[in-house]
Each structure stands twice: as C-alpha cells, then as structure tokens.
C-alpha cells in the first residue's frame with residue numbers, strides 16, 4: 001500500500017475549492033480493471049515486447065511494466081527463458097511493491113487477484129463499470145504448482161534453499177520465492193531475534209527485580225484509571241513486560257491504544273535503571289518523526305509523575321527516528337553509520353510504533369545492536385503494517401516458540417503473573433507480552449475494537465448497532481444519501497466552525513484543539529470513496545457554514561498536513577496544523593501541543609496539503625476525540641480487518657462507521673496477508 005500522494009506545496013495549498021460536492025456514491029461495486037492498452041494512447045503500465053505469458057498478466061493488471069522488465073532482464077543475465085520462472089520472478093517483484101517479502105506460490109493467485117483490483121481502484125477511480133469483484137487475475141493461465149515449482153527449482157536464476165549459492169538474484173525456500181535481497185533481510189531478522197531469544201538471560205538480583213516491578217506496577221486503584229465499572233487495575237501484564245525486559249535481550253510489548261504501552265515503557269526504564277543500572281544508555285526510537293515526538297512527550301509525562309529518585313534514574317531520554325538513530329546517510333536508504341561493524345553504544349533500545357517498521361529497516365536496526373543490548377519492541381500488530389515490505393511485528397508475535405526457558409525465569413520473579421493460558425504462554429517464550437486492559441476509553445469502544453481484532457463480525461455489528469455513546473453505525477444502502485451523511489456533516493461543520501472561529505480570532509491553542517475534535521477517515525486516496533473527493537465535500541460543507549474564506553492562499557482555519565520532514569522548522573511528515581490570523585493582517589500556521597503551539601510562517605513551510613479528510617493509513621499514530629470512517633464498497637481490496645481496526649482505534653471517545661453491513665463483514669473477515677517466511681521454521 002503506498003502513502004498518500006504528496007501534492008507538494010511550498011507556495012500555496014490547492015484546496016479543491018472549486019469542486020462542488022456531490023453526496024454520491026461511496027458504495028457500489030468496485031471499478032473493473034480497464035482493458036489496458038485499449039484506449040488508443042500508449043499505456044505506460046504495459047511492457048513493450050513482453051513475452052506472451054508475462055504480457056497476459058501485464059494486460060490483466062497483475063503485473064506492471066516494471067515487474068515484467070525486471071524479470072526479463074534477470075532472465076537475460078542468467079540465461080533463463082522459461083516463462084513460468086520469469087512469471088514467478090515478476091510476481092516476487094510485484095509482491096514487494098504490495099508489501100510482501102516474497103511470493104508464496106500456493107497463494108500467488110488469490111493475492112494477485114486482490115492486488116490487481118487494488119491497483120485499479122487506486123489508479124482508475126470513477127463510476128463502477130463492472131460486476132463486483134470480477135476475478136480478472138483468476139482467469140489467467142496460472143501454471144500448475146508442481147510443474148511451476150520444479151521449473152523454479154531447476155533454474156539457473158534461482159538459489160535453492162537456505163544454503164543455495166549466494167550469487168543468484170532470487171531464492172526459493174519452502175515454496176516461497178524471494179528477491180535475494182529480501183531473503184537476506186529476513187534472515188538477518190530471524191538470526192538476530194532467534195539469537196537474542198536463545199541467549200543466556202541477564203543476571204539480575206531476583207528479589208530486587210521483584211520488588212522494583214511491584215513498586216512500579218502495583219495492583220491498586222489509580223486516580224486516572226478508567227476501566228469501566230472497576231477502578232482497580234490488574235497490572236500483572238505490565239509487570240511481566242518489565243520483568244521480561246530486565247531478563248531477556250528482546251521483549252515485544254503489544255497492545256491496542258490506551259492499554260498502557262507508553263506508561264509501561266517509562267516505568268520499565270525506571271526498573272531497568274534500578275536493577276541493571278545506574279546510567280544505562282537508553283535510546284528511544286520510532287519509525288516517524290511524529291511518532292518519536294509523541295513518544296518523548298508521553299514518556300516525559302509519566303516520568304514527571306514519578307518520585308524524585310526515579311525521576312533522577314530515568315532522566316529525560318530523547319526520542320528520535322530509527323533512521324536518525326542509525327545515522328542515516330543522505331542519498332542512501334540502506335547504508336547507515338551504525339551497522340554490524342559500528343554498533344550502537346546503547347544498553348537499552350526501545351522502538352515504539354513497531355508495526356510501521358519495514359523488514360529492511362528492522363534488519364538494519366538489529367544488525368546494529370550489540371548482543372548485550374536489551375531491545376524492547378512496542379506496538380500494535382493488529383494495525384496496518386508498514387508502507388514498505390514486511391509485517392515484522394505481526395510476524396514476531398505469531399511465530400512458533402523459538403526458545404523455552406523464559407517463562408521459568410519469569411516465574412522466579414513474578415510467579416503470580418506468568419499466564420496459564422496456552423496461547424499467552426506460547427508467545428511469552430518469544431518474549432511477547434500483550435497488554436489487554438484498556439485504560440483510556442470506555443469499555444464499549446474497546447469491545448468493538450476487540451471484536452474486529454478477533455474477526456468476529458457478529459459481535460462487531462452488534463456493538464455498532466447498539467448505538468452507544470462510543471460507537472455508532474450509519475448503515476447505508478449501496479448509495480449514500482444526505483440523510484446518511486447528516487451526522488458526519490454535523491461533526492465536520494462543528495469542527496470547521498470552531499476551527500475557523502478560533503483561527504480568525506488568532507487563537508492558535510483553540511484552533512489546534514478543534515483540529516483534534518473530529519476526523520473524517522477513508523480507505524482510498526482517490527475515486528468516489530477516496531480522500532480527494534471527500535475532502536472537497538467536507539471543505540464545501542464548512543465553507544457553507546462559515547462563509548467565504550479570506551482571499552489568498554492561506555485562509556485562517558485551513559487545516560494542513562505536512563508531507564515531508566523538515567529539519568529547519570522541526571516539522572515532520574504527518575504533522576497537522578492550522579492557519580491562524582497573526583493579529584497584524586497576516587497569517588501563521590500553528591502546530592503541535594495546543595498549550596505550547598509552534599508557529600511557522602507559511603513561506604517557511606515544507607510541503608503541505610489541506611487535510612479536511614485523510615486516509616486511515618495517514619491517521620495511524622494519531623487519535624481524535626471523534627472519528628467518522630466512510631467504508632468503501634465490500635469488494636474493495638483495501639477494506640481489511642486491519643484498516644477497520646486502525647480506523648476505529650483512532651477515536652478516543654466516539655467512532656461513527658458509515659457503510660453497508662456487507663462492507664463491515666468484508667472488512668472484519670479479510671485480514672491482510674503479507675507473504676513472508678518469518679513465521680515459518682526453517
């Protein structure tokens with residue numbers, strides 16, 4: 001899945017002001033793949049002079065010209081002309097573009113159908129042109145698997161097995177075909193993680209560790225606990241996470257939003273400094289600058305609430321991006337200053353939002369760690385995975401156990417906290433601790449998220465239909481009506497009015513607060529169910545309510561999304577801000593914490609775009625008080641369990657889901673599959 005288009009704008013934002021909104025259709029059958037190359041002009045997606053088999057897959061939209069060309073070139077270089085082998089290579093190239101690490105031959109057909117439709121939905125929006133979900137790719141001449149596998153295994157292009165030659169461009173292992181580079185990334189992650197899991201645990205004074213984790217994670221009522229009926233929190237899993245981090249070289253801390261992950265990181269650092277410190281060198285990192293800034297802020301908040309001795313122990317650790325931690329070299333996305341030869345000096349490395357970390361980046365990070373560094377990976381594996389290839393966090397959570405000893409070591413410290421449920425115990429062997437208690441929002445929103453996560457469509461629909469103050473379901477027909485949209489419109493307008501009022505009055509703090517009030521989320525970027533269309537609709541609704549915008553490219557009240565990192569202004573890709581009047585006839589753009597807004601003159605901004613609506617992908621890592629998510633038609637391949645879960649969990653108080661019952665069922669029933677070998681034993 002690719003990131004949202006960055007309509008780079010350093011001078012003036014185009015706000016789509018001319019687009020007259022129509023309320024139709026977000027639902028309906030998905031667009032049919034157009035017959036490529038039949039439009040008269042030259043289709044840049046079509047490979048010139050492709051071999052017949054590859055040409056068919058290319059025309060059907062399964063393969064792009066680039067996939068065909070790469071396979072063709074590799075075939076020429078190695079003397080391979082078997083079209084079935086070249087097709088598999090092209091599919092492996094295609095897979096990486098779609099987020100997979102490899103192509104699993106047995107699964108290639110079903111994945112290709114979805115990917116091809118996805119491509120078409122994104123690239124060729126417009127009214128639906130054909131029957132829903134037509135399996136264009138399924139009608140293609142897929143080679144029979146046994147003969148196809150045999151041809152791949154015998155090819156001079158292919159290294160076979162783990163020990164196959166190192167100089168071939170693709171590798172064939174366990175029915176999966178990898179571009180060799182991705183195979184090596186996967187092997188690094190496998191080797192490093194397995195090595196850490198199998199290594200001797202750290203020697204720590206058991207009694208001191210037990211005392212520290214119980215002091216930092218007591219089972220007690222807390223003033224800020226919001227656990228529905230009960231105000232007592234069971235902190236056993238948080239204790240377990242801290243104990244794992246003290247003993248093991250890799251801890252994977254997972255949980256949905258508001259389950260206390262950040263709190264646990266801060267307290268776990270205090271425990272580590274107490275029992276394994278003092279003066280442990282700690283690195284906090286996240287995949288994006290925005291996530292790093294949030295992490296630092298949240299950890300700082302928890303540390304400020306500690307007693308003086310713990311505050312002194314933990315200090316004020318700074319968070320950075322993984323790229324910056326590794327010493328990113330401009331012009332190279334793969335080479336860093338820190339690597340296996342020049343390792344990071346830290347004793348503890350904590351990575352937040354790990355679900356967004358790609359396989360290649362995880363491999364570089366792991367290689368750069370000293371064996372005695374404690375690694376703590378934190379994130380929510382049920383959210384959408386990285387834009388680039390891999391779903392490392394999900395794979396690490398779902399792997400079969402690698403080593404055995406950890407639960408026993410944990411029992412020696414926190415005997416009552418080691419879970420009995422076989423599933424929890426299995427993952428614990430791999431250092432995985434899942435936090436399950438939700439503190440931040442009401443139980444209802446948590447139950448909806450959990451039903452989606454579990455793939456339980458009946459319960460998800462029941463929660464939505466119960467119409468609580470946490471979730472609502474605007475159940476639509478195939479086409480949206482004004483009545484369906486009344487609630488969304490009311491929220492968009494209320495937010496827009498508050499935003500514009502504050503912005504025109506020069507009140508940056510209020511404007512920033514209004515920005516977090518409500519967010520309209522969509523699955524697609526383009527097309528009738530996409531961000532571009534709905535952002536224009538939302539803008540028009542607001543314009544009708546607040547009157548015409550001031551002249552000029554930067555009208556007060558315009559919400560903006562930063563689409564590039566910029567060191568000069570300290571703004572990161574994904575930051576959102578709002579244009580406000582500066583009180584002297586000009587405007588500034590306010591970003592960040594409403595209590596301490598950062599004000600930037602428009603001419604200093606990096607690339608930005610208006611943000612009246614955003615993709616769910618973009619919303620990852622942020623939360624809003626209220627969220628409305630407009631579901632695409634059930635046939636949309638972007639409509640996945642992870643997408644709906646990520647959308648729902650962006651809401652702090654209320655989520656409104658707009659769509660058909662079929663769309664909800666389709667989403668809940670379709671977990672994303674990203675081919676990878678990490679979950680397979682070698």
Ligand SMILES: Nc1ncnc2c1ncn2[C@@H]1O[C@H](COP(=O)(O)OP(=O)(O)OP(=O)(O)O)[C@@H](O)[C@H]1O
Nearest residue numbers: 222224225233235257258259260261262263439440
């Ligand atoms: N054990 C606990 N008992 C009571 N409250 C807790 C506990 N752990 C965390 N909290 C509270 O729950 C809220 C959410 O915690 P936190 O921010 O650590 O969650 P999170 O999982 O990091 O959320 P997100 O993923 O959204 O950043 C905070 O207000 C925090 O103080």
